[in-house]
Amino acid sequence: MPFAIAIATCAELPDLDEDERQLLDALAALGAKGVPACWDDPSIDWSTFEAVILRATWDYSRRIQEFIAWTRRVASVSVLLNPADIVEWNTDKRYLTDLAAAGVPIVPTVFIEVPHSSSDPVTWEPPAGFAEFVVKPVVSAGSRDTMRYSPATSGDAPDLHVRRLLAAGEAVMVQPYLEAVDTIGETALVFIGGEFSHAVCKGQMLRLDTEGEKVAGLYVVEEITPRAASPAERAVADAALAAIPGGFDRVLYARVDVIPDASGAPVVLELELTEPSLFFQHDHTAAPRLAAAILARL
Ligand SMILES: Nc1ncnc2c1ncn2[C@@H]1O[C@H](COP(=O)(O)OP(=O)(O)O)[C@@H](O)[C@H]1O
Ligand SMILES: [Mg+2]
Structure with a gap:
């Protein structure tokens, strides 16, 4: 039997998105079977999976207690990545206070x-x-x-x-509102298996006084273009990762989103350790590296 790896998604995306399907292919190439699985589907026996990878669980934010309880249950019967305690810390943006206390530059909040x-x-x-x-x-x-x-x-x-x-x-x-997002944009730095992978630029998303339209009720569309992260952005991202409770080596994947402040210095908008889009389409070596990193943890 090949390793069965659940790729946790939500009911609106039962077949995952384009990126996560690349992960299924990459797992298959290594002889493992990726299985899309809706996190709140009560019929799923999570103990049948060698690992459960959080990927497209984008509907949890209004049901956070239910989601956190689910991550704990899964972690007790399988390998949940990223780990449940990190997910609990990371799904509440008050973690920005911990980053600031560790000396990481953040958007003033x-x-x-x-x-x-x-x-x-x-x-x-x-x-x-x-x-x-x-x-x-x-x-x-x-x-x-x-x-x-x-x-x-x-x-x-x-x-x-x-x-x-x-x-x-x-x-x-x-x-x-950090105005540089309108001109320079937001840089998203992706990390896989403990290493920097690649970066992309996200265009600005918020229009004054107007709520953005959501795709499938889940997320505002992001305009993504390739970007090379600057040394300053890399340094800020490394500082944010160093502040992860228990250490950066506990996470399988991470994304750090930074925007320049008024002085031009990058500051952290978000440290995403729960279900970050990893933008595989902008680096076709990334999904295979994630698949290998998953199997290396089992
Ligand atoms: N302080 C800010 N300055 C500029 N843009 C912001 C700011 N906060 C949020 N945004 C915009 O809103 C988007 C979503 O906010 P974010 O904090 O990343 O939350 P999430 O992605 O978890 O919904 C960002 O990608 C960015 O485009
Ligand atoms: Mg964001």
Whole structure:
């Protein structure tokens, strides 16, 4: 029997996406069988897989407790990659505080916690000194509920947005809108099996006061182009990876998204250790390297 490796996906993408299908081919080339498996399908016996690889589970952000409980269950009967405790840490963007404490440059972020009681006052201010800012939930994916606002023109929409998320029990984060994303873009640095793999550029995604349209209700479309990561971007990414609880060698894959700040220095927008798109189409050696890295861990 070949090794059976579950490639965890969501109900909207039962056959995975183009990238993850490359992973199935790469596993097959090494004599292993990749099996697309919806994370919330109750009929699946996860113990029948040698490993379960999180890849396209993009609908978890509104069901985070259920998702975390599922990762723990899977990890108790199979090898879950990335590990469940890292997923729990990484699905809540309050991890940015840990990165900052470790000296990693991050997008300046203010967190607004859910009040204990609905009568508790909620006060917050847009970041001072910036033309625009972003409001998003601390647990999100695919730009869900992520909006770009201007204090000059957005009226009470940002405050209503913050209060709507808090009322739904979601803590909120507010960041300056880093304008370099409009010109230089966001650099996504992909790491596989402990090594830097490749980088891509993501074009800007947020239009002022307008929520982006989602594909299959899952994610705002990203405009991806090839990019060589600069030495400064590589250094910031390495610093972020060094802050992973328990060490970088515990993760199979990682992606670090950086944007230049007002001074041009790259800062971390996101350290993605849960289900990052790895942009295999921009480096056709990447899926085979991931397949080999999976098998090396078994
Ligand atoms: N502070 C920011 N400045 C500029 N663009 C931002 C900012 N925050 C988010 N964005 C845009 O929104 C997208 C989604 O936000 P992100 O923080 O990456 O969350 P997620 O990808 O988990 O939904 C980013 O790729 C970027 O285009
Ligand atoms: Mg992102």
